[in-house]
Amino acid sequence: MMKQQSNINSLFHKRWLKFRLHKRGYYSLYITVILYALSFFLPLLVNKDPLLVRYDGNYYFPVFKYYSATTFNVGSNGEANYRKLKQSFKVKNNDDFVLMPFYPYGPTENLLDELNIIPPTKPSAVNWFGTDDRGRDVFARVLYGFNVSVSFGLLVTFFSFLLGTIAGALSGFYGGKTDMFFQRAVEVWAALPFLYLIIILSSIITPGFSLLTFILVLLNWVGITLYVRGEVLREKSKEYVFASYVSGSSKFRIITKHILPNSISPIVTFAPFAVVGNIALLVSLDFLGFGLQPPTASWGQLIQQGMSYPTLDRWWLIIIPLVFQFATLILIVFIGEGFRDAFDSKQYSRLK
Amino acid sequence: MKKILQILNLKTYFFTADEKSNKEIVLKAVDDVSLDVYEDEILGIVGESGSGKTVTAQSIMQLIPEPSGKIVSGEIFYKGEDILKRHGEELRKIRGKEIAYIFQETYSSLNPVLTIEEQICEVITTHLDKSYEEAAEISAGLLESMGIKDAADRIKDYPHQFSGGMRQRIALAMALAAKPALLIADEPTTMLDVTIQKQILDLFLSIKKNKTLTSVIFITHNLGLVSKYCDRVAVMYAGKIQEISAVEELIKSPLHPYTKGLLYASAFVKDKDNKVYTIPGNTPSLKELPQGCKFCNRCTETTDNCFIDEPPLIEIKPNHFVRCHLYREDDIK
Numbered sequence: 263m264m265k266q267q268s269n270i271n272s273l274f275h276k277r278w279l280k281f282r283l284h285k286r287g288y289y290s291l292y293i294t295v296i297l298y299a300l301s302f303f304l305p306l307l308v309n310k311d312p313l314l315v316r317y318d319g320n321y322y323f324p325v326f327k328y329y330s331a332t333t334f335n336v337g338s339n340g341e342a343n344y345r346k347l348k349q350s351f352k353v354k355n356n357d358d359f360v361l362m363p364f365y366p367y368g369p370t371e372n373l374l375d376e377l378n379i380i381p382p383t384k385p386s387a388v389n390w391f392g393t394d395d396r397g398r399d400v401f402a403r404v405l406y407g408f409n410v411s412v413s414f415g416l417l418v419t420f421f422s423f424l425l426g427t428i429a430g431a432l433s434g435f436y437g438g439k440t441d442m443f444f445q446r447a448v449e450v451w452a453a454l455p456f457l458y459l460i461i462i463l464s465s466i467i468t469p470g471f472s473l474l475t476f477i478l479v480l481l482n483w484v485g486i487t488l489y490v491r492g493e494v495l496r497e498k499s500k501e502y503v504f505a506s507y508v509s510g511s512s513k514f515r516i517i518t519k520h521i522l523p524n525s526i527s528p529i530v531t532f533a534p535f536a537v538v539g540n541i542a543l544l545v546s547l548d549f550l551g552f553g554l555q556p557p558t559a560s561w562g563q564l565i566q567q568g569m570s571y572p573t574l575d576r577w578w579l580i581i582i583p584l585v586f587q588f589a590t591l592i593l594i595v596f597i598g599e600g601f602r603d604a605f606d607s608k609q610y611s612r613l614k
Numbered sequence: 615m616k617k618i619l620q621i622l623n624l625k626t627y628f629f630t631a632d633e634k635s636n637k638e639i640v641l642k643a644v645d646d647v648s649l650d651v652y653e654d655e656i657l658g659i660v661g662e663s664g665s666g667k668t669v670t671a672q673s674i675m676q677l678i679p680e681p682s683g684k685i686v687s688g689e690i691f692y693k694g695e696d697i698l699k700r701h702g703e704e705l706r707k708i709r710g711k712e713i714a715y716i717f718q719e720t721y722s723s724l725n726p727v728l729t730i731e732e733q734i735c736e737v738i739t740t741h742l743d744k745s746y747e748e749a750a751e752i753s754a755g756l757l758e759s760m761g762i763k764d765a766a767d768r769i770k771d772y773p774h775q776f777s778g779g780m781r782q783r784i785a786l787a788m789a790l791a792a793k794p795a796l797l798i799a800d801e802p803t804t805m806l807d808v809t810i811q812k813q814i815l816d817l818f819l820s821i822k823k824n825k826t827l828t829s830v831i832f833i834t835h836n837l838g839l840v841s842k843y844c845d846r847v848a849v850m851y852a853g854k855i856q857e858i859s860a861v862e863e864l865i866k867s868p869l870h871p872y873t874k875g876l877l878y879a880s881a882f883v884k885d886k887d888n889k890v891y892t893i894p895g896n897t898p899s900l901k902e903l904p905q906g907c908k909f910c911n912r913c914t915e916t917t918d919n920c921f922i923d924e925p926p927l928i929e930i931k932p933n934h935f936v937r938c939h940l941y942r943e944d945d946i947k
Contacts, residue, residue: 272772273727438681501722508675509710509737509788519736523727 280604287600290593301409308402310368312344314361367399369406370557382567385578392578395567400578404586406559412590414471414544415537418478423529423536425483430490435498435517452484464552471554478540486532493525527605534598538591545587561587618796618829619651619674624688626673641900643669645853651796656822656830658844658861660837660876662897666853667833671798675715676705711741714789718801723785724773730784731769734791741792756787761817779810783817790827798831815843837876841865849873852898852908855927859934869936871913907939915940
């Protein structure tokens with residue numbers, strides 16, 4: 263009871279309450295969190311592997327485990343096509359059944375032998391958003407691409423902010439020569455031609471998800487250092503830091519307990535916008551072919567496939583990923599707006 | 615009486631560049647100050663802004679911001695040990711544990727994102743071998759004794775939920791949390807209004823009576839407060855001590871013209887035109903101090919010698935020191 267009372271009065275709780283008043287931001291956060299959480303369960307919702315198969319009195323769970331096609335006595339190598347298996351079971355009309363996910367196509371599976379015409383195919387009742395030029399289902403790819411893009415944006419932002427915050431805090435706290443050294447290093451680092459470097463790097467090594475994240479973190483962390491440094495410089499001159507200093511607290515404690523919690527504003531307010539930037543960056547790298555390598559589900563690749571055709575005949579490959587990207591980015595921008603207003607020390611916005 | 619703190623020939627200088635000539639100039643913020651603090655006393659340090667009171671206090675705790683400022687020479691003995699020789703970890707064991715420091719600024723002296731409990735406990739757990747729970751209990755008791763009602767509940771509150779006076783009580787509780795022997799209070803009541811000021815200062819007296827705290831250095835520019843709360847008083851001007859004596863003695867028979875000026879300037883003494891007395895002129899800039907006595911260009915009792923030689927600090931009466939040419943060694947008694 264008492265603990266709760268104290269929470270109500272904490273600065274962060276106040277900011278949270280203020281954030282909730284910002285309806286657009288609050289609901290955007292709500293929707294984004296739910297959608298992102300759901301996207302981790304996509305293998306259960308949108309997948310070529312059934313949740314449950316009953317065959318000859320035994321139960322199989324292909325979603326979680328790989329079974330060779332011979333298990334079900336269809337084909338000799340590879341995995342069974344469960345959609346066909348389902349139809350064959352229906353024909354037999356015995357106790358065997360296949361329980362497919364809600365949308366029975368996977369993101370990396372090519373449907374060449376099920377399509378009657380050469381892919382890409384237009385949206386249809388079977389493949390809701392059509393297929394791409396390798397015959398993969400676009401609906402599945404776009405949804406899995408949401409998870410990949412947001413995860414990528416969050417991870418790059420988290421690690422580059424972590425690195426940037428540590429560097430900025432040390433630079434601001436120690437000041438003097440340390441600061442001088444850090445700032446010059448940051449300036450040199452920031453002056454690297456960012457896009458070219460990634461393009462050169464990814465033409466030498468073909469980056470997977472984690473390697474691309476790592477490269478972008480290394481190039482991205484400098485941005486936030488300047489803000490954290492400024493904030494730390496301001497906070498460290500305040501009396502409460504001095505008070506803690508003269509009462510014998512260690513420097514580590516002063517930085518982590520006193521200065522950083524008070525310097526959190528730029529970190530929190532910049533984070534959503536950084537996520538937006540990183541998602542857009544991933545899409546553009548994928549579009550140029552220097553990002554995640556196929557067959558990873560990616561929006562940029564789809565758009566590239568759509569654009570590579572001289573006319574706009576493959577419109578669905580362009581419009582659908584763009585709409586998804588736009589919707590995701592605008593949700594996150596709304597969250598960012600909400601955070602920004604919540605961390606604004608002015609009680610009411612002047613333009614209301 | 616036993617000395618708890620002894621400052622010997624302390625010189626703390628600040629180094630800056632002159633705007634025009636771009637030459638380095640030395641500001642002697644504290645110039646050859648020697649001062650003793652005895653056990654069981656409140657020592658007042660009085661002076662105008664820029665007289666070196668705060669720099670003296672910060673030198674004791676080694677808080678001078680380097681590289682612009684530096685303790686050039688001098689020794690500060692705390693319980694017989696030269697604490698200026700301590701650095702790093704060793705120094706941290708003294709700060710807060712042996713000598714505590716509280717500030718003038720009440721509104722920013724507490725961290726806005728931590729509860730009062732967390733902040734007081736931090737001091738206790740840093741210096742004393744206590745768990746957080748034990749520390750929390752001690753903190754609540756401490757706040758209670760600082761005159762905060764419902765301390766057990768209010769300790770979970772955040773700084774913005776307290777008034778200025780309350781915050782200064784909390785700051786005081788924080789300073790006393792690790793049971794220091796010496797408290798340096800740097801204008802602790804300047805930001806508060808007069809009624810709160812009195813309450814806080816009365817609190818000082820009661821703490822000194824009850825606690826392990828033995829001595830207080832009380833820095834202020836208000837001679838009225840000094841006369842009520844201090845045992846001894848040092849008057850500082852331009853980085854030097856001009857007069858030290860027991861409080862009653864200083865109030866009754868001030869010797870230095872500057873001390874006299876300060877006393878006359880208090881609101882209760884009016885001259886024949888019913889105007890409050892003011893000391894002519896302004897505090898001199900440390901960049902252009904006069905040769906000779908530092909007070910000579912504002913003094914009303916100057917002789918020619920005042921402009922040439924700086925007078926030494928001499929003991930005119932027992933335990934009454936003054937730095938002024940009006941008095942000579944052979945005048946004693």
